[in-house]
Amino acid sequence: xxxSTVEPRLIDDGAGRGDIPAGTATRAVWEAVMQGAVEVAVRxxxxxxxxxxxxxxxxxxxxxxxxxxxxxxxxxRARDFAGAARLLEADGAHAAAAPLHxxxxxxxxxxxxxxxxxxxxxxxxxxxRAGSLERALELYRALxxxxxxxxxxxxxxxxxxxxxxxxxxxxxxxxxESLRAIAPGHPRRRxxxxxxxxxxxxxxxxxxxxxxxxxxxxxxxxxxxDGALQAExxxxxxxxxxxxxxxxxxxxxxxPPDGYEYLKAIPIFGELPMQDMKDLFRMxxxxxxxxxxxxxxxxxxxxxxxxxxxxxxxxxxxxxMDARLLNTLGPGAFxxxxxxxxxxxxxxxxxxxxxxxxxxxxxxxxxxYLDTHEAAALRIYRLFTENLAERVRALSA
Numbered sequence: 001x002x003x004s005t006v007e008p009r010l011i012d013d014g015a016g017r018g019d020i021p022a023g024t025a026t027r028a029v030w031e032a033v034m035q036g037a038v039e040v041a042v043r044x045x046x047x048x049x050x051x052x053x054x055x056x057x058x059x060x061x062x063x064x065x066x067x068x069x070x071x072x073x074x075x076x077r078a079r080d081f082a083g084a085a086r087l088l089e090a091d092g093a094h095a096a097a098a099p100l101h102x103x104x105x106x107x108x109x110x111x112x113x114x115x116x117x118x119x120x121x122x123x124x125x126x127x128x129r130a131g132s133l134e135r136a137l138e139l140y141r142a143l144x145x146x147x148x149x150x151x152x153x154x155x156x157x158x159x160x161x162x163x164x165x166x167x168x169x170x171x172x173x174x175x176x177e178s179l180r181a182i183a184p185g186h187p188r189r190r191x192x193x194x195x196x197x198x199x200x201x202x203x204x205x206x207x208x209x210x211x212x213x214x215x216x217x218x219x220x221x222x223x224x225x226d227g228a229l230q231a232e233x234x235x236x237x238x239x240x241x242x243x244x245x246x247x248x249x250x251x252x253x254x255x256p257p258d259g260y261e262y263l264k265a266i267p268i269f270g271e272l273p274m275q276d277m278k279d280l281f282r283m284x285x286x287x288x289x290x291x292x293x294x295x296x297x298x299x300x301x302x303x304x305x306x307x308x309x310x311x312x313x314x315x316x317x318x319x320x321m322d323a324r325l326l327n328t329l330g331p332g333a334f335x336x337x338x339x340x341x342x343x344x345x346x347x348x349x350x351x352x353x354x355x356x357x358x359x360x361x362x363x364x365x366x367x368x369y370l371d372t373h374e375a376a377a378l379r380i381y382r383l384f385t386e387n388l389a390e391r392v393r394a395l396s397a
Contacts, residue, residue: 025052026059033070041074057083061090082106089113098122108132121145128152128372148368151279154178160188163195166282172199173258174282184219190226197232201239204256210236259284259359262307262332268340268383276376283365289356294319295335298349302339304362308332311356316349323349340366341384 025048032041045053060071068087075084085100095117101110111126124139128148137152146165153162159181166175176199182192193216200209213233217226260281263269269277286309289295295306298318312330316323326348329335335350340363370377 026056029056029074030059033067033074036070038070038074038077041071042077045074045078045080053080053083057086060087065091076100085109085113095119098126102126111135115139124148125368125371128155129374147283147365150174150178151282151372154181154279154282157181160192163192171282171285172203173284173286175199176258177278177282184216189216189219190229194228194232197236201236203258206236206240210240257309257331259286259307259309262309262334263359263361265332266305266307266334266337267387268337268380270383271379272376276373279373280361280369280376283369284359284361287358287360289352289358291352291355293352294350295352295356296346296348296350298347299345302336302342302344302346302363304360304364304366305337305340306335307359307361308334309357309359311352311354311358313350313356314353316351319349328353338388339363341381 028044029041029048032038032044045056048056056071060068063071068091072084072087075081075087081100081104085097085104085106088094088097088100094113098110098113098117098119101107101113107126107130111123111130111132114120114123114126120139120143124136124143124145125148127133127139128136128151133152133156137149137156140146140149140152146169150162150165150169153159153165159178163175163178166172166178176196179192179196179199182189186192193212197209197213200206200212210233213229213236217229217233260277263281263284264272264277269280272280284307287306289311295313296302298316308329308331310331312328313333313335314325315327315329317326336346338344339346340361343363370380
């Protein structure tokens with residue numbers, strides 16, 4: 001009769017686990033689940049229309065726990081990650097549900113599930129990926145995860161707070177990048193300029209610090225007559241052996257590389273937009289490596305990416321005295337990019353020929369970057385795969 005409904009009836013599962021409710025449309029799924037025919041149940045579930053799949057989920061509330069577990073496995077294999085997560089959440093299995101929410105793209109639900117499971121670090125990362133930056137920041141503060149705090153503050157357009165955290169971490173180039181975002185006219189601009197000048201001078205880039213101060217004193221507002229800016233400008237002039245009050249940028253020597261251009265030139269980062277590239281750069285740390293030091297040990301687990309800024313390294317076939325010298329690398333060269341994504345042994349032995357200044361991105365930090373920059377991760381993985389395929393083709397040839 002038109003408009004009538006069919007009430008689900010109970011099916012005896014034959015195993016002493018109780019009766020299973022099943023409507024006409026969902027019967028094939030439940031029968032296969034009861035018989036343990038998982039693949040049959042998967043195909044039957046996949047053949048259902050969306051409203052009928054919803055009926056299966058609703059009917060599952062009245063079935064025994066063992067049968068519900070079997071249904072969760074069916075939903076996993078059918079790629080209904082959201083449905084499987086829903087059943088697990090109903091049973092209080094929040095830690096098992098969270099990654100399924102992530103697979104379904106429901107990052108906010110994943111974050112809440114991680115939080116209910118007591119996994120605050122994972123919850124914070126999921127909130128960050130979902131765009132809930134304030135909630136992520138709150139959790140990162142509670143965990144004292146300062147690097148992640150600084151990244152969140154940057155994405156929330158709070159550069160001064162981010163710079164303060166980077167200063168605590170001793171990450172000078174990340175602090176410098178954060179301070180650059182404090183625009184002319186900002187109430188804390190003077191303080192930011194003085195700090196940037198000090199950082200640049202400490203990094204051996206006094207000319208750039210001098211130009212920065214000269215530009216700041218040309219800005220409209222109180223900076224033009226600021227005594228502290230003028231005093232620092234005069235000090236740098238004396239430090240550089242200059243008497244002229246006006247800085248001529250064309251006379252400045254080329255600044256030492258900070259690594260950003262080198263990092264940007266690495267093929268797997270070739271499609272990252274500026275903001276994602278800047279976020280990756282801020283995550284890196286500058287390191288100093290003494291002369292004649294093992295930089296990478298052949299056979300050891302890779303720890304991440306190393307970009308050479310100053311100095312040279314030798315690449316050998318192995319660690320022994322009879323090892324062949326394969327290459328000598330200098331500024332702009334990079335090592336270990338594969339270990340950012342693949343957890344495997346290092347294929348060559350690298351030692352520093354001279355003292356080296358380098359930019360390091362650890363595997364752990366990079367994995368966090370991928371977790372919180374989903375669009376960037378897709379671009380990186382695609383380019384990484386293409387680059388790897390090219391290497392295989394070259395070896396095959």
